[in-house]
Amino acid sequence: MLTFYHSPDSRSTSVYQLIEEMGVADQVRVVQVTIPRQDGSGGPDAANPHPEKKVPYLTDGEDFVRERGAIVLYLTDRFNSPLGRGVGDPQRGRYLSWLTWYQGVFEPVAILSWAQVDHPAIWASLRDYDTAIQRLDEVLRQQPYLLGDRFSAADLLCAGPFAWFGDQLPATPPIKDWVARCVDRPAARQIAQLDKQAMAQLA
Ligand SMILES: N[C@@H](CCC(=O)N[C@@H](CS)C(=O)NCC(=O)O)C(=O)O
Numbered sequence: 001m002l003t004f005y006h007s008p009d010s011r012s013t014s015v016y017q018l019i020e021e022m023g024v025a026d027q028v029r030v031v032q033v034t035i036p037r038q039d040g041s042g043g044p045d046a047a048n049p050h051p052e053k054k055v056p057y058l059t060d061g062e063d064f065v066r067e068r069g070a071i072v073l074y075l076t077d078r079f080n081s082p083l084g085r086g087v088g089d090p091q092r093g094r095y096l097s098w099l100t101w102y103q104g105v106f107e108p109v110a111i112l113s114w115a116q117v118d119h120p121a122i123w124a125s126l127r128d129y130d131t132a133i134q135r136l137d138e139v140l141r142q143q144p145y146l147l148g149d150r151f152s153a154a155d156l157l158c159a160g161p162f163a164w165f166g167d168q169l170p171a172t173p174p175i176k177d178w179v180a181r182c183v184d185r186p187a188a189r190q191i192a193q194l195d196k197q198a199m200a201q202l203a
Helices: 012-022 068-078 092-114 121-127 129-140 155-169 172-181 186-203
Strands: 004-005 028-032 055-058 065-066
Touching: 004 012, 012 028, 012 068, 012 121, 012 186, 028 121, 028 172, 028 186, 055 068, 068 092, 068 155, 092 129, 092 155, 155 172
Parallel strands: 004 028
Antiparallel strands: 004 055, 055 065
16 A cells, blocks of 8 residues: 655645545555654654655555655556646646656755855756746746646646745746645645644644
8 A cells, every 4th residue: 555654734745635636545544754843843753764754755565755746746647647647648748847847946946046045057957946937937827727727736746835935935926826726726725724733733
């Protein structure tokens, strides 16, 4: 059985939402683990098999998946979910591109921009935050979601940090509207509520 290692109110929340969105919660065992929190609470959890004790982490029998982009792809493929685009789908390339762009470009440039770190090598390999915003904006100006008219797991992943950081992450009006659409979903609300209860218990 699939086992998903989750800590409430963290990067693993988006994976939890995906599991709920796909309607496969009965097929995934969720193990709640602790992580170190910025307020000094929590800490690494011995029950978490992630090599750095991070979340999310997914195991499937003897196999494992780390990094959200890979976990999202693994889950949508495994459950042949319409939230993903399987092998042979005409949008498979775009789907993989958004997931990998998020992981390999967007999140790094967002962190570097927030930390005010700048270097020509960063521009050469990743470009910068404004360029990343342009990539999202040029698509979302034309269509409601990254792959067209329908919400997908690529939206769930890529909208995550905007929903989390709010105005701390500058964005254009089409991006803000898209984020609002992505969070206004029953699964997002349900998992947010579960996470809230779990955080209250941890406090
Ligand atoms: N690149 C990883 C990042 C995972 C990550 O940093 N998760 C945080 C939670 S928001 C964590 O587990 N932190 C615990 C720690 O750093 O020990 C991903 O996207 O899956």
